[in-house]
Amino acid sequence: MINEKIQNVLNAQINKEFYSAYLYLAMSAHFDEIGLSGFSNWTKIQAREEVDHGMILFDFIIERNGKVELSQIDVPETSFGSPLEIFEKIYEHEKYVTSSINCVASMSDEECDLAARNFIDWYIAEQVEEERNVYKIILKLKMFGDDKSALFHIDKELNSREYNLHVYK
């Protein structure tokens, strides 16, 4: 059985993951509107991964005989800047999610909930990967962002991203 403190923080994390999906979907729609279909593809796939992150938390709470409590998801912003500014925003958002996951880990330690602590390790590793992927795109945009043909190639590269169902291992 999961204790209330851990249950609450995991339910809050579900909301953050689904908000992340909303944010990426809003960005995907924006990129599509301005003709950057590869950027649109990348952010749409990221949105699907965020839903997977939320669902893994959902399943874990149930697995621990806890209570899933879904809360209202904030409306994401809909006005965006350049691709570089958007990816810098993504990077800040992912750092925020990382700190939230770290707090879940540290609370699991405090509460001596080793199942939760073990579970959240998957998210810690996932955040390292997410921050790194976003950072690499930022580096490219910083180097080539003003060059339209380079932006075209980055867009083509991001268009090759494929969705793979994220499962807890």
Ligand code: FEO
């Ligand atoms: Fe699920 Fe991008 O953090």
